[in-house]
Amino acid sequence: MTKINTxxxxxxxxxxxxxxxxxxxxxxxxxxxxxxREGQGWYDAEILPxxxxxxxxxxxxxxxxxxxxxxxxxxxxxxxxxxxxxxxFNYDRLCEGAARLxxxxxxxxxxMEGLKKLVEADERxxxxxxxxxxxxxxTLIGSEGFLGVRPSHETIFFIILSPVGSYYAEGAKxxxxxxxxxxxxxxxxxxxxxxxxxxxxxxxxxxxxxxxxGYAQVLWLDVEHQGIEEVGTMNVFFVMDxxxxxxxxxxxxxxxxxxxxxxxxxxxxxxxxxxxxxxITEVIEKIKSGELKEAFGTGTAAVVSPIGVIHxxxxxxxxxxxxTGPLSTQIFTExxxxxxxxxxxxxxxxxxxx
Amino acid sequence: MTKINTxxxxxxxxxxxxxxxxxxxxxxxxxxxxxxREGQGWYDAEILPxxxxxxxxxxxxxxxxxxxxxxxxxxxxxxxxxxxxxxxFNYDRLCEGAARLxxxxxxxxxxMEGLKKLVEADERxxxxxxxxxxxxxxTLIGSEGFLGVRPSHETIFFIILSPVGSYYAEGAKxxxxxxxxxxxxxxxxxxxxxxxxxxxxxxxxxxxxxxxxGYAQVLWLDVEHQGIEEVGTMNVFFVMDxxxxxxxxxxxxxxxxxxxxxxxxxxxxxxxxxxxxxxITEVIEKIKSGELKEAFGTGTAAVVSPIGVIHxxxxxxxxxxxxTGPLSTQIFTExxxxxxxxxxxxxxxxxxxx
Ligand SMILES: Cc1ncc(COP(=O)(O)O)c(C=O)c1O
Ligand SMILES: Cc1ncc(COP(=O)(O)O)c(C=O)c1O
Numbered sequence: 017m018t019k020i021n022t023x024x025x026x027x028x029x030x031x032x033x034x035x036x037x038x039x040x041x042x043x044x045x046x047x048x049x050x051x052x053r054e055g056q057g058w059y060d061a062e063i064l065p066x067x068x069x070x071x072x073x074x075x076x077x078x079x080x081x082x083x084x085x086x087x088x089x090x091x092x093x094x095x096x097x098x099x100x101x102x103x104x105f106n107y108d109r110l111c112e113g114a115a116r117l118x119x120x121x122x123x124x125x126x127x128m129e130g131l132k133k134l135v136e137a138d139e140r141x142x143x144x145x146x147x148x149x150x151x152x153x154x155t156l157i158g159s160e161g162f163l164g165v166r167p168s169h170e171t172i173f174f175i176i177l178s179p180v181g182s183y184y185a186e187g188a189k190x191x192x193x194x195x196x197x198x199x200x201x202x203x204x205x206x207x208x209x210x211x212x213x214x215x216x217x218x219x220x221x222x223x224x225x226x227x228x229x230g231y232a233q234v235l236w237l238d239v240e241h242q243g244i245e246e247v248g249t250m251n252v253f254f255v256m257d258x259x260x261x262x263x264x265x266x267x268x269x270x271x272x273x274x275x276x277x278x279x280x281x282x283x284x285x286x287x288x289x290x291x292x293x294x295x296i297t298e299v300i301e302k303i304k305s306g307e308l309k310e311a312f313g314t315g316t317a318a319v320v321s322p323i324g325v326i327h328x329x330x331x332x333x334x335x336x337x338x339x340t341g342p343l344s345t346q347i348f349t350e351x352x353x354x355x356x357x358x359x360x361x362x363x364x365x366x367x368x369x370x
Numbered sequence: 371m372t373k374i375n376t377x378x379x380x381x382x383x384x385x386x387x388x389x390x391x392x393x394x395x396x397x398x399x400x401x402x403x404x405x406x407r408e409g410q411g412w413y414d415a416e417i418l419p420x421x422x423x424x425x426x427x428x429x430x431x432x433x434x435x436x437x438x439x440x441x442x443x444x445x446x447x448x449x450x451x452x453x454x455x456x457x458x459f460n461y462d463r464l465c466e467g468a469a470r471l472x473x474x475x476x477x478x479x480x481x482m483e484g485l486k487k488l489v490e491a492d493e494r495x496x497x498x499x500x501x502x503x504x505x506x507x508x509t510l511i512g513s514e515g516f517l518g519v520r521p522s523h524e525t526i527f528f529i530i531l532s533p534v535g536s537y538y539a540e541g542a543k544x545x546x547x548x549x550x551x552x553x554x555x556x557x558x559x560x561x562x563x564x565x566x567x568x569x570x571x572x573x574x575x576x577x578x579x580x581x582x583x584g585y586a587q588v589l590w591l592d593v594e595h596q597g598i599e600e601v602g603t604m605n606v607f608f609v610m611d612x613x614x615x616x617x618x619x620x621x622x623x624x625x626x627x628x629x630x631x632x633x634x635x636x637x638x639x640x641x642x643x644x645x646x647x648x649x650i651t652e653v654i655e656k657i658k659s660g661e662l663k664e665a666f667g668t669g670t671a672a673v674v675s676p677i678g679v680i681h682x683x684x685x686x687x688x689x690x691x692x693x694t695g696p697l698s699t700q701i702f703t704e705x706x707x708x709x710x711x712x713x714x715x716x717x718x719x720x721x722x723x724x
Contacts, residue, residue, distance in 0.1 A: 038518075039517065039518040040428070040516050040517025040518040041516060041518075043428060043515075047427055066427070067427075068424035068425055068426055068427070069424070069425055069426075069427050069432075070422035070423070070424045071422055071423055071425065072422055072423075073401055073420070073421075073422070073423050073509070073528055073530050074394070074397060074507075074530060074532075077431065077432060077437070077567075078423075078431060078437055078439075078509055078511055078567070079437065079439050079507070079509065079567055079570070080567050080570035080571060080574065081435055081437060081566070081567030081568045081569070081570050081571030081572075082571055082574070083431070083432055083433065083435060083571070085432075085433050116575060117571055117574065117575075118574045118575055118578060151517065153428075153433070153517060155427070155432055155433065157432055161397070162394050162395060163393065163394025163505065163507055163532055164392075164393040164394040164395075164671070165570050165573065165574070165577065165602075165603050166574070166577070166578075167574050167578060174427055176427050176428060178428075178517055198559060199559045199560075200557055200558065200559030200560045202560075203554055203557035203560065203593055204554065204593070205552060205553045205554030205593075206553075206554045206556075206557065206560075206572050207568075207571060207572050212435070212568075212571055212572075213431075213432070213433055213434050213435030213568070213571075214435045214561075214566075214567070214568030214569075214571040214572060215435070215568075216433070216434035216435050216519050217434060217435030217436055217437070217471055217561060217566055217567075217568040218435075218560050218561050218566075218568060219519065220434065220436070220471065220472045220519070220520070220521050221470060221471075221472055223519065223520070224472060224520075224521060239557055239558070239559075239593050248519075249519050317518070
């Protein structure tokens with residue numbers, strides 16, 4: 017394997033207060049960087065002090081959107097053990113995304129070794145307060161400098177780390193969401209199924225507009241403005257009388273790791289989880305009829321984020337009177353307890369650092 | 371206006387041979403960079419030696435696809451005069467794109483002054499051989515370092531320059547194109563109407579696959595795999611017996627400057643140019659019936675690129691026996707003659723450097 021060199025910082029930063037972490041505001045002392053060039057393979061893999069990346073102004077990430085990332089977490093369990101949550105899932109998804117974006121994915125050992133060495137170097141940064149964790153951001157960018165649209169022959173793979181608290185300023189309070197009929201996040205044949213920066217570029221304006229109208233997240237609909245796809249940067253679940261529904265992966269929805277974990281957990285409890293197409297019309301009908309009991313988003317950052325209100329075509333529709341429902345609470349507690357090591361891990365989700 | 375500082379290189383490069391320029395392979399000695407921060411405005415505007423950009427690894431361009439560019443040209447006319455082709459068009463399109471991507475567009479004077487000072491500094495790089503020009507790449511990227519999806523509060527605006535020859539290795543020979551039914555470039559409500567890096571990210575894989583099958587470019591269809599949108603990184607025109615058709619701007623098509631110039635030119639000649647929806651089915655029908663006489667792509671890089679073959683659902687369909695048609699030639703000659711100053715400029719497309 018490509019050798020990983022380590023240069024530790026001479027100026028370690030002060031740790032931020034663990035009750036004021038927020039999300040993605042603080043970065044640790046180090047980062048992992050490795051480079052790839054066609055014909056040469058991976059080279060210059062290193063742990064080094066967190067510092068700017070120097071890129072040719074013609075690099076394809078600046079012009080042709082060759083940017084892909086992952087989002088995962090490490091935890092400091094009560095026993096003191098440092099663990100990762102499903103790192104292999106994130107590695108696999110990175111590889112799928114790299115193929116779609118014509119970027120080079122790092123070999124698995126390089127990914128895992130870089131990850132472990134980096135987290136070891138920044139171990140003191142892993143917080144242990146309630147709802148805190150170390151957010152991990154593996155990223156692939158096209159770094160070759162050229163113009164004239166084609167895939168870059170060079171890729172940079174890097175990992176940065178951020179100690180985080182709750183994703184939402186509001187904490188776990190149910191969020192108000194806006195069903196979006198003007199802007200589109202992704203379409204079949206596009207990039208929606210991979211974690212490409214491109215998808216987020218398209219989403220920013222709608223999210224900003226929703227926030228200005230008082231909604232924390234956008235409920236993304238499909239090209240026909242009917243099929244429900246995702247909520248903000250999360251997958252979405254609807255708890256109904258007879259079934260729990262999450263949109264089937266249709267090519268424009270990102271297959272979230274948390275989505276997979278929630279499905280696995282619900283199945284293990286013999287709860288009626290169904291992956292199928294679900295439209296905004298159906299959801300509104302089932303709110304009206306009282307059949308919709310709960311709705312929530314799922315993602316690495318917030319784990320479970322209950323939905324209190326859906327705005328659709330001029331009206332606000334309350335879900336579970338705007339309160340967090342029992343299933344949302346149960347799933348959140350279950351997954352976070354496994355992450356923190358206070359419950360057993362029957363699903364093999366946990367990988368130890370050492 | 372923000373003051374522009376100039377630092378000239380101490381190590382000017384050798385000029386590349388003007389008959390081997392290709393496209394986007396060589397960069398000039400200098401670049402223009404200006405920075406923006408919310409609350410502070412534009413600052414640190416400078417002409418400096420072409421060199422890597424140093425960005426926080428958490429910069430939003432690496433994660434959330436905040437990247438937008440323009441493509442335009444300067445020419446060395448036979449009289450020795452240096453001119454730009456429609457720079458105001460590109461400035462306006464950059465502003466529209468910036469609004470869509472939640473990036474800050476530079477003020478017009480900063481754009482124009484930066485452009486002129488940079489081209490002046492690199493004047494010796496402007497080639498004058500046949501079909502050569504100076505390609506200009508203004509670019510906007512989100513540079514703030516943070517994680518958690520939202521627009522960057524900081525923008526970097528930069529311009530780089532590349533002396534170019536013909537866009538296609540083949541020169542002006544008609545290209546073979548592949549009507550794409552799997553991958554999508556853009557969809558309504560997305561970013562197709564702006565020059566976001568995100569659109570190109572989505573297009574790379576299809577373009578690569580087409581090239582491997584022997585087709586130079588992809589013919590992009592709409593979400594229904596019917597409406598014709600663009601060809602590669604160009605707009606597209608179909609010359610029929612009774613009309614010349616280019617797809618109407620529908621929200622997912624980029625409004626090319628060359629497209630606008632071609633429409634203006636055709637109108638001035640009282641030729642029946644129509645902007646309307648046109649499907650791949652109609653095009654194939656009109657090839658069969660003999661009504662389709664010519665087809666060509668238009669863009670800054672190639673100006674006019676004749677289409678010789680369309681591949682659709684397993685069949686190659688010849689257009690004009692695979693030869694360049696008379697209207698393609700006429701338009702190419704007209705526009706390039708105005709650019710080179712060998713014909714008068716009735717449309718006011720030309721802006722002098724000095
Ligand atoms: C668009 C989008 N959908 C869904 C998710 C959820 O994926 P995961 O559960 O793997 O974090 C994310 C990432 O958090 C996302 O960015
Ligand atoms: C996707 C796309 N469509 C069309 C065009 C043509 O635009 P213009 O004529 O302004 O160069 C371009 C840029 O060259 C492009 O990238």
